[in-house]
Amino acid sequence: MISSSPALTVAPGAAPAMLHVLVVDDDEDIRSLICQYLHGYAMSCVGVGDGRAMREAMASRPFDVIVLDLMLPGESGLTLCKEIRSQSAVPILMISAHGEPIERIISLEVGADDFVSKPFDIRELVARIHSVLRRTRPGASRPPASAATSRRARSSSATGGSMSACASCRTSRAW
Secondary structure (H helix, E strand, C coil): CCCCCCCCCCCCCCCCCCEEEEEECCCHHHHHHHHHHHHCCCEEEEEECCHHHHHHHHHHCCCCEEEEECCCCCCCHHHHHHHHHHHCCCCEEEEECCCCHHHHHHHHHHCCCEEEECCEEHHHHHHHHHHHHHHHCCCCCCCCHHHHHHHHHHHHHHHCCCEEEECCCCEEEEC
């Protein structure tokens, strides 16, 4: 069973709690890289490699958003997206090295809230996470001001300001 209860609750006037993100990608390097960078953006992240592990993670705790790879071994991201959407309203961002228009369209039609093509700049992924949360939970996706300030400092010193996740080269590119 997939939990559909929201992990994020914000009292009026209070800073938002840490966002909880589930990353489902069979490429361990990409999954780890995404989680590592999301931590720098004041988000907790759980990374898993397939549908079975996704279900286990979702049964153990609620997530604010799911980043789901389209091409997974066994069950495809599309199949998992349909399953999640049939049981939950949690926002889903599909990611894929194949960004053909038909794949984007089908992903959105089966229930994804957004689609990002690999390689992508991590700041774009973070911006899309916040954007989808603004659309689905108004007022719930604003990071605390102190997190934004420290995030910029870490990003500038660690990567020179930008990072890109590359599925085919299995590394990150920073420039």
